[in-house]
Amino acid sequence: MTSCSNENDPAITTGGNVYRVVVEVSGNSPRGSLHLYNLDGVAFRNEQTGERTEQVNESFTSRTSYVTDGKVSKITAQGILYSNEDARLTMNVYK
Numbered sequence: 001m002t003s004c005s006n007e008n009d010p011a012i013t014t015g016g017n018v019y020r021v022v023v024e025v026s027g028n029s030p031r032g033s034l035h036l037y038n039l040d041g042v043a044f045r046n047e048q049t050g051e052r053t054e055q056v057n058e059s060f061t062s063r064t065s066y067v068t069d070g071k072v073s074k075i076t077a078q079g080i081l082y083s084n085e086d087a088r089l090t091m092n093v094y095k
Helices: none
Strands: 020-029 031-038 045-048 056-060 062-069 075-082 087-094
Touching: 020 031, 020 075, 031 062, 056 062, 056 075, 075 087
Parallel strands: none
Antiparallel strands: 020 062, 020 087, 031 056, 031 075, 045 062
């Protein structure tokens, strides 16, 4: 996993891992969008609904979370925040 946050060490791990991605938006009328991909063909499972999908393109208004159904070597996670007022998007990726 590689982190591009200035608050985290840019640690890189090799090999496969199971990942959990939790994204939350808050503030005045926030709307979020989550995009998840992996090149290993491993499905993502929505933790709220149990639904499985090969890639995630979900819009949401509060919180959403996904976990990989197995180990993946690389994962891409992108969270987008839409709001005309003060709002915040928080994304945590756990392995």
